Amino acid sequence: MNDSHVNDDPASSATVPVAQSSDACDKSSRLRWTAYLWDTLDKSPEEQRFMFKLDAAILTMGSLGYFIKNFDQININNAFVSGMKEDLGLNGNELNYMQTCWTVGYVIGQIPSNLLLTRIRPSLWIPSCEVTWSVLTILMATCSSVQQIYVLRFFIGLAESTFYPGMQYIIGSWYRKSELGKRSCIFHASSALGSMFSAYLMAAVYHLDGVSGFKGWQWLFIINTVISLPIALSGFFFLPDVPEITRAWYFTPDEIVLAQKRMQADGRANRAPYTLSKVKKIFSSWHIYLLTLLYILYINGGVAGQPAFAIWLKQQGYTVAQINLYPTLTTIVQIITTIIYAWTSDIVLRGERWPPILFSGVMIIIVHTSLTIWDIPTAWKWACFILSGCSGGISGLIYAWMHEICAEDNEERALVAASMNEVASTVLAWLPLLIWRQVDAPEYPRGYPTSIGIAVAMMVTAMAIRHLQRRDVARRSGLQLHTYTKSYTKSDLPSPPLIKSQTTISATQQPKPTLKAPNSSTISRYGSFNPPTASTDPPH
Template identity: 50%
Template structure:
């Protein structure tokens, strides 16, 4: 029998836990919940992925444009590419946290598509730049308006889905970004054939085509992207389904929105959540956005690669990112039963191996290529990290929004100055300082992840004990069983860490 919440009569049937859940989490749930999740996936996940695809296409095409004529046309022979990328991340820093906080107060179905339309127009304007200063200004503004999209979507996923559903959706969203980066190479290869038409170089056509792809997605989001369970008014959800959505979040321990107060802000910043989760996310994202493989191909003399090859060969990295994101998600949601830290530890160890090998540099050519490709796997962990943060901050929606935004924002802060120090364009393709730094960040993760897991388990036991003490006898017995089950699970995890 389903669990009845309050006095609404809405039931959330427990899943049957058959083999079907290993294929897709809704297949062993009740027909009503399955129908609701299908509608939600078609709206939030479909348009979220399409928007993320267009965002990453706009964000990363500057690298493809750089190696396809922009460098020569704008005289970018020093560290100008680094400056352009730093201008973008500077915009991210300014816009990210305020944007996610606004998302808790403004309807996402209006706010998010508005951001998409603005950054689409700015991206198309990039085709008209004539100086590096104009490029820097546009990149800053694009970063400013793109800043709230990814953490905002992660916040929305955490507001609609339960624990066994989140990682798959978050990683599918991440995979769409990797597919966009892969598609960018093919798109650049295609639009180079437009070079000269309309008096525009091929790399300029790339930014115009970005707008052609992005604008319809933004318009569609206005009509289909849902708000939050407590505020959504989309007609494709019935009243019963909206109540079901709210009760699912109650069962998950997610709290509704509350006012921002001085006490709440103090609570958020005195917790380990915002500090350790942000530090961990910085460590796994230390190489994101650094075009180490394209630069290696562009500067290679023996053999010398064509522009088409420079754009196409790195697409394999993004294919690995997308594939690994999905594998990590299914493993952590099903076989590992929500244990995020296990796959995260694997990713950190792989980072140490690949980047330490590249730091050595004088390794066989085939092994070097393998390291470039395998280094993309750590990006697949981003969705798992955001899912873990959603779960850790489940009982405070404002903290959840702020932590998710801060994690992503601080990566942008580091991305503003770190490339100028350790990923300098003039040191390509060896990047010895950069590879050493990436190796060190991976090693830090190997210590941080077990610490976060231990702290999370302590909080979980305290929360369950507190719930047990505040219920009636029957409920306390149920919660007591839950506490015992969780305690056994935590002991198992602790033994695994020691091993």
């Protein structure tokens, strides 16, 4: 590759530059202080312009889309505690069944959708599904029986199944390792904003009760669609697909080339045909199994999906507005910790994803142990409900970790992204019926103790993934260095500095380029390394 060069910093010499005009991606292992605020500020003007467009497109469309998806997903809980239960005579576990119907539809569509995304343009498929669920949501306002709600929730879940794993696949197709954690977590944080907005909106629209013959909770679904539909339609114009097939109108040809080279520099594979050998390789690797298990434990280990805080507030006699507003404190904690996890992981921890996961598990254990006891001071009970938001911010980091582990196979990355969310959602379809039963709320004598065990298992799984990833990196590193040293004869080039040379180069010989070999700090920081590079290009 004609851009190869030697850098005095061994860490940066392990990374191939993507464009001369940008110094493009790794000028040095040292970051200017501005990059700690936002990594784009440490890049060249050309790459800054490209990154601004990319962030504006992917983060805006992804965050808005996830906002409306989670807005719709959570509004069933807000509607339930704001009059739906009484108006439709729901006195059993109907809320659990509504959530389960949505989850079943959500589960069915994810893997087929993500496999389809590797064959067609995401800019056509994802917005089409967004439009579908927006239209179905307004029909919720017309339901007069719980059976109608069950049917609609199933099809809404089916349409929404495309979005989260699909957008995670797109994010992983454009951003480098040092950028992934922040973008993935910002995308995930938008779901929390959707939860907050639904609660604030419910507190406002409740006063529309009776307007045009609709109840306050019915107005929530109507306004939901009014907000969602324009966002869904804009996706047709702004989603950029993936680098190798993008035709986004806002990128120049040079920027598209830059995008492709950035992914090459990170070892991110392009789309390739599905073959039997590829399928065997995917299912014989630990990646799909342990990463999926980790996400199962994350999704099912908290109480965030249940209106426990709201139901407890209702039992304490708070008003409808207060019941909708106070639980948003939990969401605020989730947003704050999500941002802290992202910046800490990308910058302070230099791409390590497991420490925030362990911290999240510890917080679950502390909070849910207290709620298991239940007979605790009221102030601490408030604190426990609010601090439970600390466990909700690691989804983006888990997906960033997955993109890095599966970087060498695009189809594996798409399949694992969908598998993680689908299998986790499958468990979510039945586990709440056993441990988060509506009739047990808000004490949940089965739910809180079970979640403690799940948190411990999540922490153990994260450490197992860390061990296996480092083992695989060490094996690849040793193989690449061994292959490199055998690819030249003694008379071609001097041995790399890490290997003692057994020959002497003649004084009359033309000097050969000096080689730099990777070191262990380079391997641990970047997760992999390129073969040693020379100060001039080797002969072609």
